[in-house]
Amino acid sequence: MTDPAPSVGLDDDAELAASVSASRGGVWLRRYGWMAVPSLILLLGSAQFVRFLVPNTDDNQVIHSCQPLKALRFFHSKGQDVHKWGPLPNVLHAPAFGGLLAYWKLTGDLGRPSGDYPYGLKRPHEQLGAMIVAGRLVILVLGMVSMAWLTWALGRASKVPLLAVFAMLAMAATEPQLVVRMASTCVDGPMMVFLGLATGFYVLIIYEGLTRLRGVLLSISAVCAISCKELAVPLFILTYIGIAVRGWRQTRGARAERRTFLTNYAVTVGAGIGSYLLINVIYCPGSWLQRMDLVFLGTLKDPSIWADPRQTTLSYLAATGIAVVGTLGFGGTLLLVLAAVLSIWLRPRHALMAWLPFISHVAIVWRSAGYMPEYFMLPLTYLGALVLVVVFGESVPLLRQRFSSSLGLKVLAGVGLAALVVDAVGGWGMATATRHASYNYMAERYVVEHVPRETSVGIADFAHRNPGASRLAYLGYEADDRSAGEWAAQRTSLPQVVIADQEWLDWTRDMKLRPARAAATTTEWSGFYDYSQFPGFEAMGYRKALTIGPELPGWIQLQLWPLGCTIPVRTMVVYER
Numbered sequence: 001m002t003d004p005a006p007s008v009g010l011d012d013d014a015e016l017a018a019s020v021s022a023s024r025g026g027v028w029l030r031r032y033g034w035m036a037v038p039s040l041i042l043l044l045g046s047a048q049f050v051r052f053l054v055p056n057t058d059d060n061q062v063i064h065s066c067q068p069l070k071a072l073r074f075f076h077s078k079g080q081d082v083h084k085w086g087p088l089p090n091v092l093h094a095p096a097f098g099g100l101l102a103y104w105k106l107t108g109d110l111g112r113p114s115g116d117y118p119y120g121l122k123r124p125h126e127q128l129g130a131m132i133v134a135g136r137l138v139i140l141v142l143g144m145v146s147m148a149w150l151t152w153a154l155g156r157a158s159k160v161p162l163l164a165v166f167a168m169l170a171m172a173a174t175e176p177q178l179v180v181r182m183a184s185t186c187v188d189g190p191m192m193v194f195l196g197l198a199t200g201f202y203v204l205i206i207y208e209g210l211t212r213l214r215g216v217l218l219s220i221s222a223v224c225a226i227s228c229k230e231l232a233v234p235l236f237i238l239t240y241i242g243i244a245v246r247g248w249r250q251t252r253g254a255r256a257e258r259r260t261f262l263t264n265y266a267v268t269v270g271a272g273i274g275s276y277l278l279i280n281v282i283y284c285p286g287s288w289l290q291r292m293d294l295v296f297l298g299t300l301k302d303p304s305i306w307a308d309p310r311q312t313t314l315s316y317l318a319a320t321g322i323a324v325v326g327t328l329g330f331g332g333t334l335l336l337v338l339a340a341v342l343s344i345w346l347r348p349r350h351a352l353m354a355w356l357p358f359i360s361h362v363a364i365v366w367r368s369a370g371y372m373p374e375y376f377m378l379p380l381t382y383l384g385a386l387v388l389v390v391v392f393g394e395s396v397p398l399l400r401q402r403f404s405s406s407l408g409l410k411v412l413a414g415v416g417l418a419a420l421v422v423d424a425v426g427g428w429g430m431a432t433a434t435r436h437a438s439y440n441y442m443a444e445r446y447v448v449e450h451v452p453r454e455t456s457v458g459i460a461d462f463a464h465r466n467p468g469a470s471r472l473a474y475l476g477y478e479a480d481d482r483s484a485g486e487w488a489a490q491r492t493s494l495p496q497v498v499i500a501d502q503e504w505l506d507w508t509r510d511m512k513l514r515p516a517r518a519a520a521t522t523t524e525w526s527g528f529y530d531y532s533q534f535p536g537f538e539a540m541g542y543r544k545a546l547t548i549g550p551e552l553p554g555w556i557q558l559q560l561w562p563l564g565c566t567i568p569v570r571t572m573v574v575y576e577r
Contacts, residue, residue: 032152034151034155034161034162034164034165035148035149035151035152035155035161035164035165036148036151037151037165037169038147038148038151038165038168038169038172038173039143039144039145039147039148039151039173040144041169041173041174041424042143042144042147042172042173042178042179042182043140043144044428045173045174045176045179045427045428045431046140046143046179046180046182046183046431047183048183048431048432048435049136049179049180049183049184049435050133050136050137050140050183051133052183052435052438052441053438053440053441053444053471054129054130054132054133055125055126055128055129055130055471055474056125056128056129056132056471056474057117057124057125057128057129057466057469057470057471058128058132059132059135059136059184059185059186060440063180063181063184063186063188064186065184065185065186065187066083066085067089067093067131067132067135067185067186068093068097068128068131068132068135068185069119070083070085070089070090071089071090071093071094071097072097072113072119073115074087074090075090075094076113076115078283079283079284079287080284080286080287081287082287082290082291082294083291084291084294084295084300085187085228085229086187086226086227086228086229086230086279086280087227087279087280088190088224088227088228088279089185089187089190089228092138092139092142092190093134093135093138093185095138096131096134096135096137096138097131097134097135100127100130100131100134104121104122104127108122109121109122109123109127110122110127116466117466117467117468117469118469124469125471125474132185135185136183136184136185139182139183139184139185139189139190139193140182140183140189142190142193143182143189143192143193143196144182145193146192146193146194146196146197147168147172147173147196149196149197149200150168150196150197150199150200150382150385151164151165151168152164152200153199153200153201153203153204154167154168154200154203154385154386154389156204157203157204157206157207157208157389157390158203158207158389158390158393158394159393160389160393163388163389163392163393164385164389166388166416166420167384167385167386167388167389167392168385169420169423169424170329170331170332170335170385170388170416170419170420170423170424171328171332171335171380171381171382171384171385171388171423172381172382172384172385174329174423174424174427174428175327175328175329175332175381175423175427176427176428176430176431176434177327177374177375177378177381178192178378178381179427179428179431180431180434180435181375181378187228187229188229188231188375188378190228190229191225191228191229191231191232191379192225192378192379192381192382193225193228194221194222194224194225194228194232195221195225195232195235195379195382196382197217197221197224198218198221198222198225198236199357199382199383199385199386201214201217201218201221202218202239202357202386203354203386203389203390205218205243206350206353206354206390207350210243210247210261210264210265210268211264212263212264212267212268215264215265215267215268215271216267216268216271218268219268219269219271219272219275220271220272220275222236222272223272223275223276223279224275224279226276227276227279227280230295230296231365231376231378231379232379234360234361234363234364234365234368235357235358235360235361235364235379235383236357236360237360237364238356238357238359238360238364239356239357239360240269241356242352242353242356243265243268244265246353247261247262247265248261299520299523299524301368301370302370302516302520303369303370303371304514304516304517305514305516305517305520306370306371306517307370307371308371308510309510309513309514311371316366316370316371316372319371319372320362320366320372322372322374323372323373323374323376323377324362324377324380326374326377327374327377327378327380327381328377328380328381328384329422329423329426329427330419330422330423330426331418331419331420331421331422331423331426332384332419332423334415334419335384335388335415335416335419336384336387336388338412338415339387339388339391339392342391342392342395343355343391346394346395346398346399348390348391348394348395348398349394350390350394351390351391351394353390354386354387354389354390354391355387357379357383357386358380358383358384358386358387361377361379361380361383362377362380365377392412392416396409396412399412433550433552436550436551436552437549437550437552437570438570439501439503439570439572440471442548442549442550442551442570442572443459443499443572444471444472444475445551446499446548446572446574447472447477447497447499448475451477451497453476453477453478454478455477455478455496455497456478456479456480456493456495456496456497457472457477457478457479457480457495457496457497457498457499458479458480458481458482458487458494458495458497458498458499459472459479459498459499459500460484460498460499460500460501460504460505460537461483461484461504462483462484462485462521462525462531463483463525464481464482464483464486465481465482465483466481467481468481469481480493480494480495483525483529484500484508484531484534485528485529485531485534486529487540488529488533488534488535488540489528489529491540494540494541494577495577496576496577497574497575497576497577498537498542498574498575498576499572499573499574499575500537500572500573500575501570501571501572501573502547502570502571502572502573503570505573508531508534511531511532511534512532515532518530518531518532537575538575541577542575542576542577543575543576543577544573544574544575545574545575545576546573546574547571547572547573547574548571548572548573548574549570549571550570
């Protein structure tokens with residue numbers, strides 16, 4: 001009698017399935033895990049900002065933002081609300097904000113919605129703070145996905161995944177402005193989300209050609225970036241011209257191929273026009289016209305308002321250079337200079353197409369803006385990574401052909417590694433320093449440590465705050481929520497302590513030299529007060545008690561000082577009566 005054959009039970013089947021699943025997961029991780037490295041590094045830097053200075057009623061603690069109120073007004077007005085920034089971020093935030101509002105409606109924490117503070121919320125600071133955190137998380141998650149996609153696209157196109165990871169780490173994931181904005185509800189974060197998608201589709205077009213699908217996806221991504229903030233417009237101008245010129249030249253003498261290219265290009269442009277009309281115009285043409293007037297003809301485009309009154313052509317050029325270097329970092333700037341040298345010397349095949357978006361953005365923004373804050377160059381983070389991957393990836397084989405020794409490649413690798421270390425250490429330090437140097441953070445820290453709760457305190461600002469809406473009021477302090485113009489005009493019951501940002505004081509002082517700035521401030525913020533007539537706090541009976549800078553942890557100083565990085569020192573002035 002033979003023994004019965006062993007049977008395979010359910011447990012064995014489960015173990016086999018788990019083993020196969022784990023094996024597939026391991027293969028997938030080895031094949032695609034590299035694309036997540038820059039996103040994880042971004043997360044390490046941005047996480048510190050997700051819950052920064054909440055509970056609160058607005059997200060203006062580090063970067064100016066009008067969320068979550070901007071989204072609520074947009075949907076309450078059915079898209080008719082006019083704002084200087086595009087409408088798409090409101091749509092991105094809608095699921096998170098709407099879910100929270102629905103939950104509070106069920107729990108009784110949301111009464112009848114109102115346009116006035118506290119907007120129908122039973123606990124406005126906690127509830128708006130929760131919406132701020134949710135909005136920051138939405139942008140951070142989308143930003144990580146977008147960065148992973150761009151890393152994958154760069155790696156696929158160049159066939160050098162390690163170079164793609166290196167470029168994204170050096171130019172983007174450790175760039176302090178991007179690190180801060182990817183954990184904020186300001187429009188720059190959503191703009192960069194879609195710019196990452198568009199750059200990925202563009203590099204695939206460079207290497208694999210223009211198809212209808214790639215063209216449509218490029219245009220939709222580009223329009224989405226523009227629909228967040230029009231700052232994205234300049235980089236696409238030469239980009240689309242370059243795609244057209246290259247396609248025309250490549251199909252010379254081939255009638256069928258040219259017809260196919262022209263069709264694909266027409267579909268690409270048509271997709272851009274159609275998606276722009278759908279997102280921005282169709283549902284509110286009147287509001288769109290008002291916004292275009294504001295963005296391109298109004299206060300946002302007037303250097304007589306925003307530029308330093310002492311600005312010259314030379315100082316404007318210098319400010320542009322500083323903005324580029326400040327955005328790319330010292331290491332990133334060195335790498336791009338090296339890429340420029342290699343592009344001129346070796347003439348890699350796709351170098352010009354890779355440089356076009358970068359050149360387009362810098363040149364057109366410089367020509368049209370008239371003033372140059374550093375964040376105008378934020379798109380260079382992704383565009384610089386594109387340049388590095390294309391130029392370095394195509395230059396290495398050319399260098400091997402010209403030189404039998406590998407010394408040159410080793411030097412190139414050493415320079416790249418050193419630049420990456422400089423950008424990573426300096427970038428993370430600068431991002432953390434930005435948080436500690438936040439004016440709101442410094443003001444709150446000073447008040448908590450030095451001002452008694454019964455002492456009235458005010459924060460100098462152009463606009464009137466809703467009584468009780470400030471974070472100081474939430475913390476239990478006697479906050480005077482009037483604007484500085486109201487203090488100067490009324491001169492009654494003035495706060496005993498006033499904290500003013502030195503940058504605010506300088507900007508106000510220069511209004512005597514910039515009448516357009518004073519007029520815009522009256523129109524946009526104060527509503528009645530001409531700040532060119534602001535007398536200064538000393539003339540209002542205050543004395544300058546002290547000037548305070550950010551208290552940065554020692555490890556930040558150690559990170560930044562040896563690398564020669566400039567610590568962001570934003571000072572505040574404390575006045576007392």
